Amino acid sequence: MDRLAIVVPCYNEEEVLGMSSEALRGVLDDLVAKKKISEDSYVLFVNDGSKDRTWELIEEEHAKYPGQIFGVKLARNVGHQYALTAGLFTAASMCDISVSIDADLQDDVAVIEEMVDKYHEGCEIVYGVRKERKTDTFFKRFTAQSFYKLMAKMGVKTVYNHADFRLMSARALNEFENYHEYNLFLRGIVPLIGFKTDCVYYDRKERAAGVSKYPLKKMLALAFDGISSFSTRPIDLILTMGIGCIFLSVIALIYALVSYFCTEDVARGWTSLIISIWFLGGLQLLAIGLVGKYVGKTYIEVKHRPRYNIEKVLTNDASQD
Ligand code: UDP
Numbered sequence: 001m002d003r004l005a006i007v008v009p010c011y012n013e014e015e016v017l018g019m020s021s022e023a024l025r026g027v028l029d030d031l032v033a034k035k036k037i038s039e040d041s042y043v044l045f046v047n048d049g050s051k052d053r054t055w056e057l058i059e060e061e062h063a064k065y066p067g068q069i070f071g072v073k074l075a076r077n078v079g080h081q082y083a084l085t086a087g088l089f090t091a092a093s094m095c096d097i098s099v100s101i102d103a104d105l106q107d108d109v110a111v112i113e114e115m116v117d118k119y120h121e122g123c124e125i126v127y128g129v130r131k132e133r134k135t136d137t138f139f140k141r142f143t144a145q146s147f148y149k150l151m152a153k154m155g156v157k158t159v160y161n162h163a164d165f166r167l168m169s170a171r172a173l174n175e176f177e178n179y180h181e182y183n184l185f186l187r188g189i190v191p192l193i194g195f196k197t198d199c200v201y202y203d204r205k206e207r208a209a210g211v212s213k214y215p216l217k218k219m220l221a222l223a224f225d226g227i228s229s230f231s232t233r234p235i236d237l238i239l240t241m242g243i244g245c246i247f248l249s250v251i252a253l254i255y256a257l258v259s260y261f262c263t264e265d266v267a268r269g270w271t272s273l274i275i276s277i278w279f280l281g282g283l284q285l286l287a288i289g290l291v292g293k294y295v296g297k298t299y300i301e302v303k304h305r306p307r308y309n310i311e312k313v314l315t316n317d318a319s320q321d
């Protein structure tokens with residue numbers, strides 16, 4: 001039987017922690033009763049340097065349900081992505097399946113069962129995808145959807161309308177551990193891992209209690225991190241602009257020369273000036289873009305991402321199995 005770890009990052013979540021603990025324990029009990037997971041499955045709360053009583057509450061829950069509620073206390077606030085990673089890596093050696101979910105119960109805990117079913121069907125990663133965003137404010141919906149679209153334009157593969165509610169098998173977690181980059185954008189890395197994946201769909205609810213811990217500033221930082229950690233396309237844009245400017249400079253050259261020879265009231269010095277501005281501007285952009293290309297390559301190299309992950313090997317060597 002497979003051991004399930006539900007990993008929950010928490011930052012100042014004292015208002016909602018009791019509720020999520022209860023809801024998630026309910027899920028565990030239900031799945032254990034249905035014999036879909038083993039009895040030693042657990043919920044792992046990661047306290048991300050909360051300033052309120054979140055950690056005390058986790059300790060209390062652990063004292064009450066020592067077999068079901070585990071906790072990790074980070075030494076300071078490191079942000080959602082890192083807190084979640086800390087939890088996943090802690091769980092990796094003590095589980096067969098992990099499910100990551102936010103503490104605020106916005107994601108539907110009922111679909112965890114569907115995720116586990118998909119795992120039993122052979123999926124290593126199962127994404128929780130929001131059907132609609134009825135409960136989000138217009139602003140949140142608009143910014144979030146523009147974000148997914150921009151990511152796609154920049155060539156970053158993400159799953160549309162999927163946040164960090166997902167199942168990962170221990171195997172997928174082990175591969176994930178090979179991504180050593182510092183700037184972590186999980187929604188971009190997980191699709192790189194590969195293996196058989198699937199999605200489950202759910203309606204996102206309102207926060208059970210408390211307020212969002214993702215103000216606009218953090219959202220923008222996440223968006224920028226997502227793009228700058230995965231895409232060197234902005235550099236290509238500069239390069240294209242440079243080439244465009246040089247092309248325009250040829251037109252400016254023709255235009256300026258025609259004006260110089262055919263019109264009488266061309267100011268002195270204008271012709272040479274206008275040609276130089278366009279040409280030099282273009283040349284500079286081109287040069288920056290070119291240097292950027294090398295910087296981009298270096299950037300990709302220093303990440304040391306795995307080039308491939310192996311799913312299966314067929315040989316006649318028994319030790320490979
Ligand atoms: N969170 C965290 N560290 C932070 C900010 C948020 O661990 O610095 C957690 C938070 O406790 C919650 C999850 O990340 O479990 C998602 O945050 P929230 O629900 O506030 O974001 P929203 O749903 O509004 O985007």
Ligand code: MG
Pocket residue numbers: 102104106207212
């Ligand atoms: Mg939330």
